[in-house]
Amino acid sequence: MTKKQRREAGARRQQQARQRLRPxxxxxxxxxxxxxxxxxxxxxxxxxxxxxxxxxxxxxxxxxxxxxxxxxxxxxxxxxxxxxxxxxxxxxxxxxxxxxxxxxxxxxxxxxxxxxxxxxxxxxxxxxxxxxxxxxxxxxxxxxxxxxxxxxxxxxxxxxxxxxxxxxxxxxxxxxxxxxxxxxxxxxxxxxxxxxxxxxxxxxxxxxxxxxxxxxxxxxxxxxxxxxxxxxxxxxxxxxxxxxxxxxxxxxxxxxxxxxxxxxxxxxxxxxxxxxxxxxxxxxxxKPLKTSWNEAVFGIIKYLLLQVASLPEENAFALLKADSSDDRITYSSFCQALCQVRNGPPRSCKF
Known part of the structure; x- marks a missing residue:
């Protein structure tokens, strides 16, 4: 193969490679x-x-x-x-x-x-x-x-x-x-x-x-x-x-x-x-989906406490008082607190 033929063959290979990459x-x-x-x-x-x-x-x-x-x-x-x-x-x-x-x-x-x-x-x-x-x-x-x-x-x-x-x-x-x-x-x-x-x-x-x-x-x-x-x-x-x-x-x-x-x-x-x-x-x-969910739920609760119940921000969660010695609130007390905020029965307390 002559030098000219080698150049032409190389050019053809480059062109074929470009065509393979072309969309x-x-x-x-x-x-x-x-x-x-x-x-x-x-x-x-x-x-x-x-x-x-x-x-x-x-x-x-x-x-x-x-x-x-x-x-x-x-x-x-x-x-x-x-x-x-x-x-x-x-x-x-x-x-x-x-x-x-x-x-x-x-x-x-x-x-x-x-x-x-x-x-x-x-x-x-x-x-x-x-x-x-x-x-x-x-x-x-x-x-x-x-x-x-x-x-x-x-x-x-x-x-x-x-x-x-x-x-x-x-x-x-x-x-x-x-x-x-x-x-x-x-x-x-x-x-x-x-x-x-x-x-x-x-x-x-x-x-x-x-x-x-x-x-x-x-x-x-x-x-x-x-x-x-x-x-x-x-x-x-x-x-x-x-x-x-x-x-x-x-x-x-x-x-x-x-x-x-x-x-x-x-x-x-x-x-x-x-x-x-x-x-x-x-x-x-x-983030884990559950983590974002928990943050969003407490964001809603905090908004209700601040805007609806008119509580100061530093005391926003005071309404959710613990009813046990280990500083935890029961589910029923939690729902009751939300009812107080809403001034009426909740549609659902499922979170």
Whole structure:
């Protein structure tokens, strides 16, 4: 082999090596490399109040049909990889067919889950087939106050991604959760909302153990019915989750950044930021789930003692007096103390 032939052979080998490392053509476009997510409480027509005569939008087909057509137009225009909707009027076949037809035609795979006890609305999660294939799908029924539910999707990227520390491409697996927590009508529901999030994280842990899954990205979407100042937010932060919107805008967990954005006007007329897309990266160090749960529960109790019972901070837990010589409080005394704080019987004393 001449020197020229050796140079040409070497050049061919280098070119072949570069081609092996080159991502597939679909990955070249910037929009296909990015994964986007939309969470949206679309306000079910059975709950949307009309200005006249205290009626509901569900009584006027033209109104709810037009509004939901515009919602779908916006969703298709955004073309998110993942769409998580809450308060979808699943009790109306025409509306459901509208979402299934238009999102399905746009290459989305859809999953629906109605709230328990025939509440009429529920969740809808849509995943774009260009980005993900769905490996598994589970339904989580909380079976507690408010008939709330959650969806879990186990997905795999449809296009390979380059691993950070290697030259190989992998199809990344992830877990996606869509939920809508109960509204905090009063302080007693704070523990219920926290328990709903705890159930979600417990279920995720159990699912990963059942299927022998390693660390992977976890995305939690939905209407959390609580702001950055609440215990649910602090609980998820203690578990290593980050709010994607706050991260993108470089907002901190400080009090001054607690109300930098608004996502919702609730039925009381208050504007607030309660819709979150939480992300947990697989390399994030996490506290034991039980530790975060205990901290959050005592945070709620302390808030009730300080704000509701008007106790000074240095004496916040004085109401929980020990009733035995070894400085412990019994379960019945603990519940009795909480009843005093709430000025009424508790819905539940289960922690």
């Amino acid at each position: 597939p053509p679909l990955l070249q476009a910037r929009d296909e490399r990015s994964v986007s997510c939309t969470t949206f409480n679309i306000l079910a027509p059975i709950y949307k109040r009309m200005d006249s005569e205290n009626g509901r939008e569900s009584q006027n087909r033209a109104n709810w049909f037009s509004r939901n057509e515009k919602i779908i137009d916006r969703l298709l225009g955004d073309r998110s990889s993942i769409i998580c909707l809450q308060e979808v009027w699943l009790g109306n076949d025409e509306l459901v067919n509208m979402y299934e037809k238009r999102l399905g035609d746009a290459n989305y795979t859809l999953f629906k889950l109605a709230r328990t006890n025939n509440r009429g609305d529920g969740l809808l999660t849509a995943v774009h087939r260009n980005y993900f294939c769905v490996l598994n799908h589970r339904e989580l029924l909380f079976n507690d106050f408010g008939d709330r539910v959650a969806q879990l999707l186990h997905v795999e990227s449809a296009i390979p991604f380059l691993q950070n520390r290697s030259s190989s491409y992998v199809q990344q697996q992830s877990l996606i959760v869509n939920t809508h927590l109960v509204f905090p009508h009063d302080h007693s529901l704070s523990i219920v909302r926290l328990k709903q999030v705890y159930k979600i994280l417990q279920y995720i842990e159990a699912y990963q153990e059942e299927h022998k899954l390693g660390p992977m990205p976890i995305i939690l979407c939905g209407d959390w019915n609580g702001s950055k100042r609440g215990q649910v937010y602090k609980f998820l932060r203690s578990q290593g989750f980050v709010s994607s919107y706050d991260t993108a805008h470089q907002y901190s967990d400080s009090e001054e950044d607690a109300h930098k954005w608004v996502s919702h006007r609730n039925h009381r007329g208050n504007i607030c930021g309660v819709d979150f897309i939480w992300l947990l990266n697989p390399d994030k160090c996490r």
